[in-house]
Amino acid sequence: MSNRKTGDKALDHIIHEMVDTVTNSKDEIFEIGEESRNEFEKLNNELTEIKKQVVSLIDEGDKLEQKVRFSRMRLSEVSKQFQQYSEDEIRRVYEQTHGLQMDLSMKREKEKQLRKRRDDIEFRLRNLDETIARAEALAGKISVVLDYLTVDFQHVSAALEDAKEKQEFGLKIIEAQEEERRRLSREIHDGPAQMLANVMLRSDLVERTFRKYGVEEARKEMKSVRSMVRSALYEVRRIIYDLRPMALDDLGLVPTLKKYLATVEEYNSLEISFASIGKERRFESKYEVALFRLIQEAVQNAVKHAESSHIQVKIEMKPTQTMIIVKDDGKGFDPTEKKDKSFGLVGMRERVDMLDGELTIDSSPGEGTIVTIQIPINS
Template sequence: MSDKKFRDFALDHIIEEMIDTVSNSKDEIFDIGEDSRHEFEKLNQELLETKEEVLSLINEGDLLERKVRLSRVRLSEVSKQFQKYSEEEIRKVYEQTHSLQMDLSMNREKEKQLRARRDDLEFRLRNLDETIDRAEALGGKISVVLNYLKEDFKQVSNVLEDAKEKQKFGLQIIEAQEEERRRLSREIHDGPAQMLANVMLRSDLVDRTYRERGIDEALSEMKSVRKMVRSALYEVRRIIYDLRPMALDDLGLIPTLKKYLATIEDYNNIEIQYTSLGEERRLEPKYEVALFRLIQEAVQNAVKHAEATFIHVKMEMRGETATILVKDDGKGFDPNKTKKNSFGIVGMKERVEMLEGELSIESGIKEGTKVTIHLPINR
């Protein structure tokens, strides 16, 4: 078998493995959804039973409370006129009152435990309902990807001549997509999801505080909840902005870039200097998106990996050329050593090459990093 045929065979094998993996993932997600649905039904039934028990205990407690009040009145009468009653009668009234008070105390404690169980079940049901929705949505997306892989992906092998490059290209795309999904999942889980879960718990606490401590304490708790909601909203907006800033379509590249850099500066507590030279004008959407993403990736690398404290971003538009310079004072790296999973730089190179531009990266250990990009914007 020739080298080319062997590479093509290997690539076809990889594609088949990918299809099998995606198919298995779809089945696993379906199983997760079904298991969550069964658990949801089970917990929902348990919740209904718990609510009935709580209602029954409330009615029973109200009845016991009335009996305790009557018994206390009887006890008061006996205490005031104890000479009219025998020692046995007085003891019997005391014991009856004590027994009713104990029963009432146990009733209230059990009611409190059942209420806590009810709240926990409702919280778990909400999480399961969200899991079911996400599983269904993800299953639908995987079906689309699976159809694409089965019908269209094999055509890529007919377009690219070198099988090794085709394999590397396909795997990089998939790994980059999975890394982005993991990043978004982590950000949503650690940010808005956690905050909203805390909001739900604190909202229950507001109700309990109002009943037990009064309106002033409840208002204080509500202010705390409002602050948490505001933080969650900020996190959601930041994630959406990272995915696609809407201002890019409405205001253009320069205002959006200034706002983005100011946000990064405030959020990460670092100094960012922005310089704009030449004419500030609107470009075709593909160029504005490309320039914004390139600057975004370079800045994110400086913030996350280089641990920079100062970043200088300069953009110059002269005639039919745009020049970008992003320089930081971070820890730098050795450009001759390829880092594992360095998809950010790979993505930058592919985007620049796609637009027929030039990219150069100058860096050294403890010497910072300088990224220079030249893009033609006349095509």
């Protein structure tokens, strides 16, 4: 079994690694496509701007070229008839012509560079367009492959999980049985067994009291012994109820709750009021047991820890859900404060979560506690 579990874990690991690798590859391809699209858009915008600049430079160059021709003609005329012009005029015409030629040369060079950049960008855009197309095609193929892998591996995982559950089911039953036996052993040892041992000791004390102090004192001791027997009987009944109240199967939830709460009220000398709202009906056994356990745990918490004198229990049966409210006038507590060994509340939350329900606890020190439970149960 150990080797099989190890093999199952290894297979699960391989499956997850394969799916993760394919998923990561798909993500990387998607990122490459997105980066290519962003670069494509950026270069396309730059290309548009360069084309505008080239057109503007061509226009400016043509105009400047006309000025250069006119300036050359003027320089040629001045050179031929230099005697009619002063040295400064000749120098000014020469410098103007030279400056225009330099401007024209620079614009033509800039136009040449922009044309080259334009050609490079157009080439880069063609490559990017091909890259984007390939990335989209490849991502689509990987998506198909990933879908097939995921579906197939889900079947494999389901089969493995089913096999694991079948293997572990017997062990879980045995563990649960042993844990329940240990719990019952502790409860009987700490409860009824010790109480009965005390009854035996007190019964001997009754006899000695009768001989030494007379009937009246012995009667007082008998009253104390009777109280201890009553407590032991209550503990035995409580353990039986913890195992499973027989009335649940025969009478249903509400009658069993009434009987249980009456027993708790009698043996703890406190007041418990019970109200059932809505049309009383039977549920599936798992729901009736769960609702009974939740109310039982909430009431036991109020009795043992809250030191309550009055507990109110209400169950409301609606068409789509059942709501439980357990309210006490005890000392209350801070629900946000975690306490060691608070197994009762943890167990209640776990049971409510298993039934897809909702549990809320409203309490504060000195203000009592209100436990509200809502369980979705259709008619």
